Amino acid sequence: MATVHLRAVSKSYASGASGTTRAVESVDLAIADGEFVVLVGPSGCGKSTTLRMIAGLEDVSGGTISIGECVVNDVAPKDRDIAMVFQNYALYPHLNVRQNLSFGLERRRAFKSCWRGLFDSAYRSKRAGERAAITARVEAAARTLGIEQLLHRQPRELSGGQRQRVAVGRALVRDPAVFLFDEPLSNLDALLRTEMRTELRILHRRLRATMVYVTHDQEEAMSLADRIVVMKDGVVQQVGSPAEIYGRPSNRFVAGFIGTPPMNMIDGTITLDADSTLTFRSACCTLTLPPGRFDLDGLSRGHERPVTLGIRPERLSPAVGESNVSAHANVTGRVVAVERYGASADVVLSASGIRLIARASQECTTQIREGENATMTVDVNAAHLFDSHTGCALARAIRAPNR
């Protein structure tokens, strides 16, 4: 068990004839002991590179990485007390499952010499003990993962899920201070992926080990993580618990990246009217926003400021009964498509050329027909505002509840 500290870690590659490409820029991250941290972001965002720097598979261009108390920038991977699970499993194809699991332990044996055993009975018994210990650990790990009956099989005889278990087992058996996962589930089909996700979560709870996990799948990140690190273009966008990331995205990118279907984004302007009401105007709608939730940085009355309004699909709901509707919390558009999932349904609207998605329960959408117009109510209390230029969230600092 150990903490992992990244201090101003950056990575750059020489690219082309001139200059360098920066893959990771000045990442600061403190991972607590036993924490499950997920690095998430689109491909090329530097999350894998960051993980590989922790593993020691890539050199660190700047900053320091420490595992526990020790700065490991110049420590070889095998001496960092880490284990890594790869996307394509990286099982040794010529070794059976047992040998795959014990490979790392075999490399770390202290009593390896064959010939010393010939003369030295003490050595011989130590060696036997060591071997027995390895067998015990391999079998324990196999039991944990439910792969005891596969120990004699070759990797080619295993299904994708089984291979994945073996790959995890190979890390597990080493009992490392830090587990590193590099998109371990992305080669599995959807069903298996969900299943393995749950198992990893359970495993983490059992082991209480420090785990760093890389994925491009925000859903995976949300479901697994104690803490999520959202990255883009080598820069950390936001670090926080899944709830924080989802509920209070720090910028437009994070807001759009986390959550399915993605948050609806409507470009428009915000004005502080004479009666102190905040009004958002755009091509498709005009919304009155509750005061006090947004940090508009001294927006003076009567002035406009270009912003992007974000509203999650589940905060858009079909208006029930026309009379009931306040004109300033509605958006009307043509229904382009209705995707029904049984319990819920996604309604895709086109309102003045802006595409919006609403997610609602099945019952609320029974009246909605494709090709007709529909009106949606916007839960303005759940709206997010982002600066049109910087994309930063215009939210008041988080207040502790009940204060």
Add this chain to the structure above:
Amino acid sequence: MIRLTAQWLRRLLWMATGAIVLWAFATVAVRELRALLSRDTRTELVVMHWSGEGGQEEDQIVEDALRTFERDHPTLRVRRINPGDAGSFYTKLQTMMASGDPPDVFYVGSERIPAFVSLGLLAPLDDALAEDARAKVADQIELDGFYRATVEAFQFDGNATGRGPLYGIPKDFTTVGFYWNKDLFARAGLAPPSADWTWDEFIADARAIGKLPGCTGAEFVTWPAMVRAYLMSEGVDVKGESFDDLRTSDPRVVAALDRLRSWRHDESGALTSGKSKIATGSSVFLGGKVGLAGPFGRWVVPSYRKIPSAADGGFSWDFAALPRGSAQSNIVLTVSWSISRQSKHPREAWQLVRFLSGEKNQRALATLGLAIPTIRAAAQSTAFDDPAQEPANDRAFLDAAERARVVDWPSDPQFESLLGSRLDQALKTGDLSLTEAIANFERDWKAQRESPLQNGATSAMPWTPLAWIGVALVVVVASLAFVRLRRGNLSLAHRREERIGFLLASPWIVGFALFMLFPIAMSLALAFARWKGVSPLNEADFVGIANFEQLLTLDHRFRASLSVTAYYALLAVPFGQVLALLAALLMNAKVRGIHLFRAAWYLPSVLAGVGVAVLWRWIFDSDGGLLNSALAPLLAPIGLAPPEWFGRDASLFGAPAFALMSLWFMGGTMIVFLAGLQQIPVELYEASAIDGASKRRQFWSVTLPMLSPIILFNVIMAIIASFQVFTQAFVMTGGEPGDLTRFYVLYLYNQGFEYYEMGYASAMAWLLLLIVLSLTVVVMRTSNRWVHTDGAKA
């Protein structure tokens, strides 16, 4: 704009391609049309000759002579073929003979006369000579004016040379002797060899010169003809009346041979240790460190004339006839103009032979210095005995000619090579005692004479039933294939696609059937036949499994070739693989300019074939070759001398030399390994690095297992290649010395193209297939223990 240019480029390419195709067809059409229109009604004669040592000049002299002949004979047209050296000449001649379209007039060396006459290739010329005498033609050939022995060389009555019909008009000849370095003789204080010097004087001179620093007394080549010349000078020979009456065990023969062996092996400095084909005596002499070189004929003179004078760093030299032992004798080696028995224009061909053998043309050829005219008058003219040119002692050749005899050979061409190879194991390499070598020779020749192939009752090859069987097989296979294809439940569209597919593939299918399948089937049939390869196929005899019987039970040379090849394979395959893999690992490094290194390492495999073999011949030369010059100072401190690769140490180092040379061609293997290395998933290295594996452990636990399918492929290819060594051995050693580098395929070639046993060679080819096949099967069978085929997928 860019799109436009690309389009234009494509159009231009199309037009260029079209133009080339059109041009190709047009030239052929024009040539054919012109031939048709020119209405050349002249009779065409085809003349074939070689110009190996004579080079361009000989080529030109023959050309000029033929043009003169055409001018004098307006009704005749002569087409000339010159394949280059004598070796290519005989191969070409054989294929032309076999196809039933031989040249009308061609060179034949006297040593081939018995074989060629037995094969029925040559037309006897006696009738034509008699006719000329009756008709008293102007340029009648007066055989009395020829050196007697040169004429005898072309008479063969089916058993003995020198009797019976005449099968060629000798065009030139040579006697043999030693070329001696005048400067070294002077430095050693020796008198020049006298006209009737003896072997004792010869060896005394050689010993004296051998004592000069860095010098060797003599180079004595042990070619079979020269060994027999040496024996004849002692009044003995390897045979008595016939070749069934071997005299090789005659104490006087043994004593003479043993003296030769002893000069070479029991003394140092007197005789060079014996070179194989690698350094024929001529080049040894050129270095100026050898006192005497021979026995050679006249043919070395053109190259020796290029030796600069002493003032320019060279030396002066002269010729002395073969020393005498208990008898004074010499041999003639001669070449004739002969006429094919199948010639369609024998009369015109004879006119041409008469013209070409005439004194005028002999004089013209004599100016080359390469050989002696067979007509005395021409030989004694200044055209040959040119006082302005070295050697001064041209007379020695002519004086020797008066007492020279023909070296006769039996009609079975294997005798000469068998004698040479067997004796070389005592005379050159010294790994057998002389009595053992002679016993081996007698055993092998006896086996050859008594072989069921030579004596068994044979019947004509049943070509007609075989052809029907072949046709039936083709029909059955084709209809089976057709039925199978029909049975598939294919839609109409698929069927059409299939038809078009077959149509498009048909050029290849037809080509494969004609040029691969048919010859393969023929060679299978011939493996059970005795066919000489110089006559039409209907002259083949069916011999059952006699070819295989002979190979597996009687043929010691076959066994030797198999063991040489196996020795080579045992070295070349593992070492080649290991080094290619190491090279591939190096080439896989991510270093600046690695592409250049890869190209450089691959380059040698691009340069293959004869040229490279010639270069390696120099590298392995045991006297001043590149390799030994480098090794000598390294080995000197531990008291060793570098091996004479193809000389004395050939039994141990001959095959390894070729294995060493095979590393030159490892580029292909290396590239395949490199491709394999680059396919190994990098995650495996990362995973094992995290697991704590060192670089070395990674090599054993990741690289090798992941590479195992590639290794399997390369090993199998290497095994196959190692059994197919030919070019190197053919060019560098010709199988010598003493069969110690006679690789399987080289022996196969010897049988097919030099001993005219095409059936036997076919049997060898099929046996080779079986050997390689079974080795491959063995490797494949064991492969599931060490090959992990699922590497790349995982």
